Amino acid sequence: MAPRSRVYIIQPPVNIPHVTPCLDDQQFSLGLLSVGAYLNQNGFDVKGLHIPNLLANKSHSLNDLITEIGEAQPLLVAIALNWVHFSKGAIELARMIRQNYPDTKIVIGGQHATLFTRQLAQAAEGYADGVVNGEAERTLLNLCRHLENEGQMPLQMPGLFLCSHNRSHARVIAPDVVQNIDSLPFYDYSFLQARDKNLPVAALSTGRGSCPLKCAFCLEHVMGNLQGRNKLHFHSPEWIVAHMKHIMGQGIRQISIQDNLFIGGDQMVSQIADEMARQNIYLDHINIFAHPNSFSKTGFHAINRMAKHASIDFGVESGSRHVLEIIKRPSDMDAILENIHDAVEAGIIPYTWWLSGLPDAPRAEEDTCNFIKKTMVRGAIPRWVNPLILLPRTPMHERSQDFGIYPRLKRFEDYSLFSEVSLEEAQHFGDTITHNTAERSRIDILQETNRLKKFILEHFSTVETFWHARQPQILDDLQQIKGHIEASFLHDKQ
Numbered sequence: 001m002a003p004r005s006r007v008y009i010i011q012p013p014v015n016i017p018h019v020t021p022c023l024d025d026q027q028f029s030l031g032l033l034s035v036g037a038y039l040n041q042n043g044f045d046v047k048g049l050h051i052p053n054l055l056a057n058k059s060h061s062l063n064d065l066i067t068e069i070g071e072a073q074p075l076l077v078a079i080a081l082n083w084v085h086f087s088k089g090a091i092e093l094a095r096m097i098r099q100n101y102p103d104t105k106i107v108i109g110g111q112h113a114t115l116f117t118r119q120l121a122q123a124a125e126g127y128a129d130g131v132v133n134g135e136a137e138r139t140l141l142n143l144c145r146h147l148e149n150e151g152q153m154p155l156q157m158p159g160l161f162l163c164s165h166n167r168s169h170a171r172v173i174a175p176d177v178v179q180n181i182d183s184l185p186f187y188d189y190s191f192l193q194a195r196d197k198n199l200p201v202a203a204l205s206t207g208r209g210s211c212p213l214k215c216a217f218c219l220e221h222v223m224g225n226l227q228g229r230n231k232l233h234f235h236s237p238e239w240i241v242a243h244m245k246h247i248m249g250q251g252i253r254q255i256s257i258q259d260n261l262f263i264g265g266d267q268m269v270s271q272i273a274d275e276m277a278r279q280n281i282y283l284d285h286i287n288i289f290a291h292p293n294s295f296s297k298t299g300f301h302a303i304n305r306m307a308k309h310a311s312i313d314f315g316v317e318s319g320s321r322h323v324l325e326i327i328k329r330p331s332d333m334d335a336i337l338e339n340i341h342d343a344v345e346a347g348i349i350p351y352t353w354w355l356s357g358l359p360d361a362p363r364a365e366e367d368t369c370n371f372i373k374k375t376m377v378r379g380a381i382p383r384w385v386n387p388l389i390l391l392p393r394t395p396m397h398e399r400s401q402d403f404g405i406y407p408r409l410k411r412f413e414d415y416s417l418f419s420e421v422s423l424e425e426a427q428h429f430g431d432t433i434t435h436n437t438a439e440r441s442r443i444d445i446l447q448e449t450n451r452l453k454k455f456i457l458e459h460f461s462t463v464e465t466f467w468h469a470r471q472p473q474i475l476d477d478l479q480q481i482k483g484h485i486e487a488s489f490l491h492d493k494q
Helices: 030-041 051-057 062-071 084-100 111-115 117-123 137-150 220-226 237-248 260-278 297-304 321-326 333-345 364-377 412-419 423-429 442-458 461-468 472-487
Strands: 006-011 045-050 076-080 106-109 130-132 160-162 254-257 283-290 307-317 348-356 381-387 405-407 435-437
Touching (some): 006 051, 051 062, 076 084, 084 106, 084 111, 111 117, 111 130, 111 220, 117 130, 117 412, 237 260, 260 283, 297 307, 297 348, 348 442, 364 381, 364 442, 364 461, 461 472
Parallel strands (some): 006 045, 006 076, 076 106, 106 130, 254 283, 283 307, 307 348, 348 381
16 A cells, blocks of 8 residues: 655744744644544545644754654645734744745645635745635645645645735635535544643534624624635534544543534534433533523533533623624623523533723723623623734624724734734733724723723622632632733733
């Protein structure tokens, strides 16, 4: 049997030289895991490198990793660009590989790459051969097969935009996507070289496609279309549970679901819980990210049946009804409070996330503080306050003046700032705040963020007292959250 062609799939550093990232760079991209499993399933020898993870461990140097890639003479190197803070690192990594091994074929793909396909192709010309647009499984498989047969890049291929075309009128061709998503293989960490393969928790995707909620600030419903799907497709409960079982076979017993599962509501989580019981699958911990009001008591009790411990992260965003109406966020404030109460009663720990920098409205910050306190009284634990990262293609960016928003960042080069700024700089100087509002500058938005975090700290004893009487085992987690918020103010005291 002929040896299988080697393909490298790489999570790049945020920048070269490596800087302290302003956003998390240690997570494992689900796209990277899925593409690696798909190419392996179809006859290619895939090796994944999570470079930020490896550099953080200081057991590898970047030069050694580039040498490893080049000396392997891979058929293809695919670099992931899934979020803004990898912008510089993805291009610089491609440049270093190309300069040392000029015959290596290199493409860049992922969510952020898809959002800025043409602009990225221009920025990466001379270093990368093309930009993979949208869901990458079929595109990369077709590209690898073409390279095996022809030895050179194709002139045209669905889902692939050649960097040499960035000055022409060549169109971006939508990718071919896997229609039966249950035919996709399960994630496998064995191909991925990283600091620690014995992860305590793994993320799991339950579906693909466009979120139907269409909140004005959110990219989720936009990306589904850009990535090749015009509606949301769910995996079957049988596939999801079989995937859980596969992940547990790799020693991981904590799973976090961070995609559009919440759209499935009570019916989906009830079917998953029933299937888990049928297959005798029981996790140590299940965590679900959800839109408020996604579940009733029925859904919460189903989630609680999945694991010894269950938690849910609610993206509440704002406590101002007016703001939520402006951004088309379908949230009923009273129902949110009832939702939190029902989650607690079902034995689920609720967390909340909040946004600053949303459109202006009378008393919006005051209303948000008051509502944060109401959620804390019912046991919801506020994890963090984020300034909104406003991205192109969202309604709030495309029709910004309708929302009283004035974007500061517009092009790929603008968002590359996230590759150059540390977390401390982002938290204290606000350089990465993406927009102004009609009434507030970026500094005003930064100050709003800090006031909301200080309000949470001032009232944090509310949730500490609440959970001390119910589930004292989570007090360590509460201290970590509190410490994380407190640490964001350390610079102010120096």
